[in-house]
Amino acid sequence: MADITQSGDVFSATPVRRRPRIKLRHIGDHAILVAGALLMVFPIVLVLMTTSFEDADIVKNGLQFGFEGQMLENFEAAMFEASGFTKTITGTRMLMNSMILGLGFAIGKIVISMMAAYAIVYFRLRFATFAFWIIFTTLLLPLEVRILPSYEAIQSMGLANTYTGLIVPLIASATGTFFFRQFFRSIPEELVEAARIDGAGPVKFFIDILVPLSRTMIAAIFIIMFVYGWNQYLWPTLITTDEGMFTLVRGIKQIVQVLSQTGAMIPEYGKALALSLIAMIPPVLIVIFFQSWFVKGLTESDK
Amino acid sequence: MAQVTLDRVRKTYPNGHEAVHPCSVEIPDGELVVLVGPSGCGKSTLLRMIAGLEDITDGALSIGREVVNDRDPADRNIAMVFQNYALYPHMSVAKNMGYGLKNRGASKAEIDTKVQEAARILNLGDYLDRRPSQLSGGQRQRVAMGRAIVRDPELFLFDEPLSNLDAKLRNQMRIEIRALQQRLGVTSVYVTHDQVEAMTMADRIIVLNGGRVEQIGTPTEIYEHPASTFVAGFMGAPPMNLMQAHIADGVLTLGEETHLPFAAPAVATDSVLVGFRPEDVRLGGDGSMMLHVEIIEELGAHRLLHGKLGGQPFSLSIGKDEVAGLGAQPITLPRDRIHFFHPERGTRI
Numbered sequence: 001m002a003d004i005t006q007s008g009d010v011f012s013a014t015p016v017r018r019r020p021r022i023k024l025r026h027i028g029d030h031a032i033l034v035a036g037a038l039l040m041v042f043p044i045v046l047v048l049m050t051t052s053f054e055d056a057d058i059v060k061n062g063l064q065f066g067f068e069g070q071m072l073e074n075f076e077a078a079m080f081e082a083s084g085f086t087k088t089i090t091g092t093r094m095l096m097n098s099m100i101l102g103l104g105f106a107i108g109k110i111v112i113s114m115m116a117a118y119a120i121v122y123f124r125l126r127f128a129t130f131a132f133w134i135i136f137t138t139l140l141l142p143l144e145v146r147i148l149p150s151y152e153a154i155q156s157m158g159l160a161n162t163y164t165g166l167i168v169p170l171i172a173s174a175t176g177t178f179f180f181r182q183f184f185r186s187i188p189e190e191l192v193e194a195a196r197i198d199g200a201g202p203v204k205f206f207i208d209i210l211v212p213l214s215r216t217m218i219a220a221i222f223i224i225m226f227v228y229g230w231n232q233y234l235w236p237t238l239i240t241t242d243e244g245m246f247t248l249v250r251g252i253k254q255i256v257q258v259l260s261q262t263g264a265m266i267p268e269y270g271k272a273l274a275l276s277l278i279a280m281i282p283p284v285l286i287v288i289f290f291q292s293w294f295v296k297g298l299t300e301s302d303k
Numbered sequence: 304m305a306q307v308t309l310d311r312v313r314k315t316y317p318n319g320h321e322a323v324h325p326c327s328v329e330i331p332d333g334e335l336v337v338l339v340g341p342s343g344c345g346k347s348t349l350l351r352m353i354a355g356l357e358d359i360t361d362g363a364l365s366i367g368r369e370v371v372n373d374r375d376p377a378d379r380n381i382a383m384v385f386q387n388y389a390l391y392p393h394m395s396v397a398k399n400m401g402y403g404l405k406n407r408g409a410s411k412a413e414i415d416t417k418v419q420e421a422a423r424i425l426n427l428g429d430y431l432d433r434r435p436s437q438l439s440g441g442q443r444q445r446v447a448m449g450r451a452i453v454r455d456p457e458l459f460l461f462d463e464p465l466s467n468l469d470a471k472l473r474n475q476m477r478i479e480i481r482a483l484q485q486r487l488g489v490t491s492v493y494v495t496h497d498q499v500e501a502m503t504m505a506d507r508i509i510v511l512n513g514g515r516v517e518q519i520g521t522p523t524e525i526y527e528h529p530a531s532t533f534v535a536g537f538m539g540a541p542p543m544n545l546m547q548a549h550i551a552d553g554v555l556t557l558g559e560e561t562h563l564p565f566a567a568p569a570v571a572t573d574s575v576l577v578g579f580r581p582e583d584v585r586l587g588g589d590g591s592m593m594l595h596v597e598i599i600e601e602l603g604a605h606r607l608l609h610g611k612l613g614g615q616p617f618s619l620s621i622g623k624d625e626v627a628g629l630g631a632q633p634i635t636l637p638r639d640r641i642h643f644f645h646p647e648r649g650t651r652i
Contacts, residue, residue, distance in 0.1 A: 190387055191389050193351075193354075193376075193383070193385070194383070194385060194391075196355075197354065197376045197383050197403070199378075209391060
């Protein structure tokens with residue numbers, strides 16, 4: 001019916017006003033999306049609500065619905081109260097450590113992989129392709145495979161419990177090198193030649209042309225790598241024994257564990273849960289703020 | 304401004320492929336030389352060798368009487384305009400033009416003056432703060448020109464600068480580039496595969512084929528006296544008609560019984576290639592020469608008749624007022640505009 005009237009309208013001069021209609025299909029789609037979103041958000045809300053309870057309640061009854069008066073205290077304790085065996089580590093300190101790890105990890109990876117890709121793509125090296133494939137195959141080897149030798153090396157260099165030891169072994173990046181290589185290869189050859197005629201040497205070309213051209217790519221990789229670095233657990237656990245060096249992700253567990261082992265008190269669940277919420281915030285913020293760059297970096301080619 | 308000399312310049316790739324056979328040319332100060340040839344003929348390679356983007360295997364290249372074989376592109380005092388413009392996408396028009404000067408350590412004020420001057424010449428004044436992506440093809444082309452001008456080079460190099468533009472803009476930019484080059488008086492080397500561009504812009508043309516120089520000459524020389532069948536076929540649209548003719552007792556014969564009313568040239572072979580420009584042949588005549596027209600192409604200003612003469616393909620260009628139909632048409636061959644070529648070597652006789 002509707003089709004017939006529409007096809008008639010094509011030839012009529014007066015435009016037909018259409019009422020915006022809510023289609024049944026759209027309702028279904030949105031219902032699924034909303035349900036999915038709720039499903040994802042629910043645990044976080046549950047945790048948030050639980051942080052407002054006293055530790056004793058949490059131990060007795062598990063995760064809680066509703067709000068009690070303890071939320072502020074728990075968050076304050078999580079951020080500022082010293083904890084651990086040595087009572088040297090606070091939430092702020094852990095947040096800072098995590099930030100240093102996340103930023104160092106992401107920036108280090110970007111710098112290293114950009115330079116590696118630059119060498120592979122733009123210089124006539126003898127074994128450039130071979131080197132690239134060697135780097136590429138390390139994608140198949142997760143950190144866990146080389147964790148013992150890495151630990152051994154860092155330990156023997158005396159870099160345990162330092163930021164250097166925490167960050168440097170992680171910053172070699174096959175993924176980053178691969179992304180930047182693909183990106184550099186898509187930059188037209190003439191641009192390199194124009195730069196050569198304009199008197200830009202290798203370093204100038206890299207800094208003046210390649211880096212600015214790669215900025216959306218850099219942003220995209222920064223997001224991925226920051227979140228990845230922030231969420232590192234195994235390596236920080238191994239390499240930091242000094243509590244002052246703990247990162248958030250590692251520290252949360254420590255809080256629960258330490259207090260339950262000392263046994264004198266109830267584990268500080270409220271504080272731990274507050275800390276895990278705090279740990280979620282920076283990656284979320286990064287993704288929200290860099291989202292448009294991220295999409296651009298992966299899809300747009302502004303060459 | 305400078306004179307450019309190529310002395311037996313040669314390019315052999317590591318895999319043994321000889322991209323440019325020894326080539327010697329002298330380009331006087333202020334001249335615009337066009338390198339023309341089909342794709343893969345080595346014209347771009349030769350240009351890139353002059354620019355310093357490709358190594359010169361052998362021979363000497365001098366710009367302004369100095370041999371520059373081993374100098375970096377930046378130190379040759381040249382400027383190059385690329386086919387796809389090669390503008391830096393993240394820089395404004397002004398920055399694009401000034402980048403080379405900045406790298407040479409020019410002062411901000413100097414860069415500014417020169418960029419303004421170039422922008423004025425090229426009518427880019429309103430666009431200096433824009434990014435290349437915000438410009439049209441023709442404007443981008445002008446920015447690329449501007450980048451070349453501000454460097455105040457001794458030599459301009461153009462690598463098919465117009466082939467990314469549409470036909471109308473191409474004609475317009477062709478004239479602009481030529482006018483600009485003449486005004487600035489800078490020696491230029493211009494690469495193109497378009498023979499119209501070559502004919503219209505060049506002081507002199509170098510026709511390349513398979514890495515070899517086929518002919519060097521002014522557009523008129525190249526057109527009137529092509530040195531080989533290759534040049535004859537490449538320059539001019541539609542190309543010259545080239546036909547195999549037999550020589551028997553000084554009489555030239557096409558196919559079985561079409562006798563040509565000219566004396567054969569004095570050659571040792573028993574056949575020869577005869578060439579006529581389609582526009583030199585006239586429609587009408589005494590009927591001794593009949594063209595069998597198979598296709599008529601209407602081009603507005605003139606018309607092309609394609610058919611067979613003595614069993615061999617033949618084209619003829621007629622004015623828009625002349626009337627011709629399909630089938631047998633009498634034609635008259637020009638007596639004074641005949642080109643003879645060697646049947647095997649293809650060289651002019």
